[in-house]
Amino acid sequence: MKIRLGWIFIGCLLAIPVTGTQFYQKYKPSEDWKQSTGGLTVHMEELGVDWVIDSDEYVVGVMASVLKPDTHEETMKTMAVILKTYIDYMAANGKSLESRWLGQMWLSAGERQAKGMDEATLRKAVEETGEYRILYDGKPILPLYFALSNGSSRKFVDIWGWDIPYLTSVDSPWDKSSINYMEQRVLKWDRIIAGLEEAKAEPLQWKQLSEGMVQIVEKDEAGYVKQIQVGGETYEGEDFRCRLGLPSACFDYLIRKDGIEFTCYGRGHGVGLSLYGANAMAEEGKNWKEIISWYFPGTSV
DSSP states (O other): OEEOOOOOOHHHHHSSSOOSOOOOSOOOOOSSOOOBTTBOEEEEEETTEEEEEEHHHHHHHHHHHHSOTTOOHHHHHHHHHHHHHHHHHHHHTTOOOBHHHHOOOOOOHHHHHHHTOOHHHHHHHHHHTTTOOOEETTEEOOOOEESBOSSBOBOTHHHHSSOOTTSOOOBOGGGGGSTTSEEEEEEEHHHHHHHHGGGOSSOOOHHHHHTTOEEEEEEOTTSOEEEEEETTEEEEHHHHHHHHTOSBSOEEEEEETTEEEEEEESBBOOBSEEHHHHHHHHHTTOOHHHHHHHHSTTOBO
16 A cells, blocks of 8 residues: 655744644733734744734744854845745745744743853844745745755655755755764664554564565655565655655665664655755855855846
8 A cells, every 4th residue: 555645834844844833932921813904913822922024023033943153144035035925925825824833933122041052143134135036926935945855855746746946956065064864863763663554454573574574665856765565564754754754765774583673865845945955155255145046047126
């Protein structure tokens, strides 16, 4: 039985990935959520706390969670435009602007300071990019991003089954210079079984796996696993990665007596903009518009 990967929660797409928004400080509960006349607002409702913030304030907090303190200013501007576009995309498609549905990690002012982020630089990036949005055919795009590629980004269609023209494969050679480019992980058989079992009609057994019933069925043109067969079952590569907590679906493997050793290249789903590549481009002198044009071909700002 072939397990098909459906539409993954939008936050999992955009995060690096992230698993949802987390908050550690308490805020005064707001009145009922409503869009302000001055622009979009985001309804924050986590851990029993309920309040509303301006969309630019939301962008600042998400940028701080995603980026490092030494991130180039042009990369910060790139991310500001990406996140503003994402909010507009969700609103234009009738999605609720609630933190739990937007699915992004968000840091408060105190957490931003603790991380070492410069508040003035974050806010400058948001202010200087103003009303700029990334458009395709005059509409806000779905601006996916991830941490690090294997040297090329992936096509959206290779994971989710339908084509989005601006989410195609582009070279990102800078990523190969990252210290996080390659990672080896050894997963024990019980961990693998626990991760895959709920997607399978019949229970997996150690013997099924240890006897070599693991085979990559197909890779996409960027080198990421599209399908892999384990214990007689076929899994979509991205689903397999998420279930086992692997950093990337671009991997090789080695069967061991006690489990499988994975050698992974890159981090995240690989679709859209590489954060590492974007920062490398900025350090080479490219501005935020050039970075966006590179990773989202065919779009305009």
